[in-house]
Amino acid sequence: MNNATSCKMPDILKTTDGKERRVGVEIELSGLGYEQLVSIVAELLDGTPTLESRYVSKLQTSMGDFIIELDSEQVKEFDLTDDRVPEVLRELGGQAMEVIDAAAERIVPLEIVSPPLPFSEIQQIEYLVKELREAGALGSREAIYFAFGLQLNPELPDLTPATLIRYFQAFAVLYDWLKAHHQLDISRKFTPYIEPWSSRYTDLLVTEGYSPDQHQMMVDYLESNPTRNRALDLLPLFAHLDKPLLDQYVKDPRIKSRPTLHYRLPDCDIDNPEWNFSSVWNDWVVVEQIANNADDLAELRALFRESRKISLRNLTHSWQETSAKWLQSKGYV
Structure with missing residues (x-):
């Protein structure tokens, strides 16, 4: 990671209807108690917190409502009065809850979920991350069982198949570069959450002249990638575009319909002073x-197709290396 602290802006800042594009951000971390995290974020963003339910708080700010929660449905919904809870725990009552909560806050990530933020306000997340680091927040490298992520949900200029395919193609050919550039912590590398799209689909996607309509675009993807566990998860977008078609391939209550991409690749290395939110964001801007x-x-698509062929050069040069040199030669990095 470089030490960039300024969030760059892409060329296209507005949607086709003239509104500023927005992006949602999700940050997973540990090292702070739940109530401590709520208090710190409320102070940093000048917000008013409201406890919505167990381990779920809404923070009202001038930028919109942030959600701060423990990223575990089981812990959030845990109820000592439930007959399925062992009797020994029910008898301990509040003491049992204190032990469970203390353990959960050490192992399960706390998560900050932003509202859709205008691109022009994304620098506020850089400020928030740096202040949380100073407060003692921990990221993926702190323990082998931490696999904390930093996720982006960018709104696109429009949702026409032609625009979507361009973004899909750009991501597909840059996946190796992005993965290497993010320097993923070992805990994330061994999780299934950041898998690339299937080779079969990627080869189809970069084919010269590939221009499906919306239905075919979804079918092509879903036949090879019927899962949320992809570095760029398209299922929330597809739920927004055509939920009945998505349901033919994947039915998962965790899929939230939204007209954005869901970029899941980066880890959250928040306690590393060499790591910055802006570095993750600026890679996405590429x-x-x-x-x-x-x-x-x-x-770049043509170079990628060439890299898939059997040749002496391809045996001695990785696509990650080739794409990195190309980006440098073109001035993107």
Whole structure:
């Protein structure tokens, strides 16, 4: 990771209807108690917290409502009066809850979920991350069982198949570069959450002249990737576009319909002073820039297709290396 602290902006800042594009951010971390985290974020963002339910707080701010929660449905919904709870725990009552809560806050990530933020306000997340680091927040490298992520949900200029395919193609050819550039912690590398799209689908996606309609675009993806566990998860977007078609391939109550991409690849290395939110964001901006430069996208796709062929050069040079050099030569990084 570089030490960039300024969040760059992509070329396309507005949707086709003239509104500023927005992005949702999800940050997983540990090292702070739940109530401590709520208090710190409320102070940093000048917000008013309201406890919505066990381990779920809504923070009203000038930027919209943030949600701060413990990322475990089982812990959030745990009820000592439930007959399924062992009798010994029910008898301990409040003491049992204190032990369970203390253990959960050490192992289960706490999560900050932002409202959709205008691109022009994304720098506020950089400020928030740095202040949380100073307060003692911990990220993925702190323990082998931590696999904390930092997720982006960027709104696109429009949702036409042509636009979506450009973004899909840009991400597919940059996946290896992104994964190497994020320097993923070992705990994240061994999780299934950040898998690439299937090779079969990627090869189809970068084919010269690939231009499906919406239905075919979804079918092509879902036949090879019927899962949430992808570094760029398209299921929330597809739930927004055509839920009945998505349901033919995947039925999962965790899929939330939204007109955005769901970028899950980066880890949250918040306690590393060399790591910055802006570095993650700026890497995504490279995807944005490639997706909206037709000539460069076509050139990179052609190079990617060539890299899939059997040749002496491809045996001695990785696609990650080739794409990194290409990005440098073009001035993207």
